[in-house]
Amino acid sequence: MVRDSLRAFIREEVYPHEDTVYAAGDVAPEIEEAIRAKSLDLGFWNAHFPEDVGGGGIDNVTYALMSQELGVTTWGLISCIMGGSLILCACTEDQRAVYLDPVVRGEKLDCFALTEPGAGSDAMSIRTRARRDGDDWVITGQKHFISNADRADFAVVFAVTGENETPRGKRSRITAFLVDKGTKGFVVEPGSNPIGNPGHNVNNLYFDECRVPSSQILGEEGTGFDVAGEWLVPGRVMVAANCCGKARRALDMSLEWAASRKQFGQTIGRFQGVSFKLADMETELQAAEWLTYDAAWRLDQGTLSDADAAMAKLYASEMLGRVTDEAVQVHGGMGMMSDFPIGRLWRDARIERIWEGTSEVQRHIISRSILRPLEAS
Ligand SMILES: Cc1cc2nc3c(=O)[nH]c(=O)nc-3n(C[C@H](O)[C@H](O)[C@H](O)COP(=O)(O)OP(=O)(O)OC[C@H]3O[C@@H](n4cnc5c(N)ncnc54)[C@H](O)[C@@H]3O)c2cc1C
Structure with missing residues (x-):
């Protein structure tokens, strides 16, 4: 029921803004506010937060189903529908x-401000100091x-x-701080322009002797990565779900196209060269969905391992790359047009293999978990 109502909401309230957002490269404040207000009213905005902090208290399988629906569009619009990092549940x-x-x-x-010019995958090497x-x-x-630091x-x-x-030697003690915009010594500037997901802007943050009271430490001093890890690992499952949603939209559009576009006197879906692509897309998508639902279910049971989350994120994000690429192929030249959703999905999909841990980082996590019992990692 939650999934169906979110799907209807996105069709009615979000899709009508897509052309404007992709053409402008950003989400206008009035669009953002209108979507957020309706989403709040319907209980989507904070559904993922526990009930005791005022959220919807959904379980993680439901959260994954919702994340799947959200994945269909640009992150610029997704961020207007559901928001807030669960890491904030660590607040006193x-x-x-x-x-x-x-x-x-x-x-x-x-x-969420972790990455630095000199520290991406190797997050332990951050140099911002307090x-x-x-x-x-x-x-x-x-x-x-x-x-989203701009917003x-x-x-x-x-x-x-x-x-x-x-x-294993000396390791940095890392602490998470809550820092308000406007605090002296804290400046936010626009970063480079990402090639996809209009409205989801990246920013540079500068801290110059920025003073915050110790009451603004999130969690305990020195436990920043424990606090982040509690949120990042489940976050990977939800990224996997987003990928499944985006791939489903690309596949649905490809099926419709294959069933209606005619060449050589017949619909192109009748050519095995096209229909076998569609078969592979559906198979891979269903495999990714089940890996993702299983990870979400394990999260609810309290048995999710880092490797489970990594496998879901790795497979779903790489599946998305293959499915959106084949979707472009099925659409031929129309797949390359920026005012048509297929090309947008293909471009927007690329980030999913990079953020929340690159594919290589996920493979490290998975390979360590299977080799370590043999003392081979
Ligand atoms: C659009 C966008 C939004 C983002 N939003 C946020 C945000 O809100 N907050 C935030 O903190 N960060 C954010 N990031 C940062 C993102 O998490 C990093 O880009 C990502 O972790 C990779 O780091 P990097 O870009 O420095 O690449 P690098 O770590 O330099 O990696 C470059 C390549 O080397 C590979 N590599 C690195 N180490 C290894 C290894 N040990 N073994 C094998 N391969 C390796 C990587 O897999 C990758 O292929 C965002 C990035 C983008 C592009």
Whole structure:
């Protein structure tokens, strides 16, 4: 029921804006506000947050079904329908009133600031630092590629606050801070233009002796990656679900095209060269869906491993690349037109193999989990 009502909402309230958004390369504030207001009314905006913080309290299988529906369009529009990082559930009671509650109510937007010019896949090598000064922390450094920081009211910022001795040598102690826009020493500037997903802008964040009180640490000092990990691993399952949704739209359009486009006196779906592509697309998509639903179900059971999430994200995002590429092929020249959804889906799909851990990072996680029991990793 939730999936069907979200699907209808996207068809009625979101698709009509797609042409405008893709042509403009951004989501106009009035479109953003109108979609968010309706989404809040219908309970989609915060459905993924637990009930005790004012959210919809859906289980993760339902969340995956919703994420699948959301995947059909640009991330610029997806971000208007459902928002807020679950990482904010780590807020203390005092932090809740300022950060979590307004996000759940759709009054404030957050962004997640980990990546730096010198630290992407190797997130442990971030160089943004926070030094203690009395009851404050003073942050200095730079982040890049930060999604939605232009629209956000505050950022969850990861900074090095010291070093830990570990059996494998010294490791940075990393802490997450809640930093409000407008704090002295914190500047947000537009980053480069991504090639897909209009309206989902990336930004550069600069911290120059930016002072925040210790009450704005999210979680405990030194536990930034534990806090992030709790959110990032389930997040990968939802990225897998988004990929399945986008692939389903590309496949549905390809089926309709193959059943109606005529060449050589017959519909192109009658040519085995086309119909076998469609068969492979459907098979791969269903395989990705089941891997994703299984991961979401394991998340609900409390048995999801990092490797389960990595396999779902890896397979679904790579499946999406293959399916959207074949969708372009089935559509021929029409697949290359930027005012037609197929070319947009193909372009928007590419990011899914890069963010939330690249395909190579997912393969590391999976291979470690199967080799480690043999002491071979
Ligand atoms: C549109 C967009 C939005 C983003 N939004 C955010 C955001 O909101 N917040 C945020 O913090 N970050 C964000 N990111 C950053 C994103 O998470 C990183 O781009 C991603 O983690 C990869 O890091 P990198 O770009 O530095 O690539 P690199 O880490 O430099 O990787 C380059 C290549 O080397 C490979 N590689 C690296 N290490 C290994 C290894 N050990 N073994 C094998 N291969 C390896 C990678 O897989 C990749 O193919 C965003 C990025 C983009 C493009």
